[in-house]
Amino acid sequence: MAHYRASDSKREQFRRYLEKSGVLYSLTSVLVTLYEETDKPNNALDFIKLHLGAAGPEPADTDALRVELAELQQKCTLLLEENKELRNRLLQYEPSPEEGAAE
Structure with missing residues (x-):
């Protein structure tokens, strides 16, 4: 009991x-x-x-979001590389700060 x-x-x-x-x-x-x-x-x-x-989220939604994330990360990496390359090319055509001050 x-x-x-x-x-x-x-x-x-x-x-x-x-x-x-x-x-x-x-x-x-x-x-x-x-x-x-x-x-x-x-x-x-x-x-x-x-x-x-x-x-x-549904498993199908999760998979789609993972694929989209991977694609966007890859695109971001490519854009960062392109940005770096374009900055380097731009520096070739711009005068350096010392040259600009001398003029």
Whole structure:
């Protein structure tokens, strides 16, 4: 009998913890939203994840973003190299500061 009470006590402590941290309120809100949906989603778990803010980008989106990032990094590197080259070419045609002061 004592074991049963200890289990109840732990369960009650955990329930209070969830209530204090706002987990119960968030879960209840999402479940009420799901209940009130006229067109129930095919995947209730995805609906809950989405409404709890736990859903990240779709894997296809993530892959596309990685490819775009790699392309943009490569383009940035090329532009930096081109910029450096153009600066060096420009320096060939500009007079040095000593020459400009002497004139």
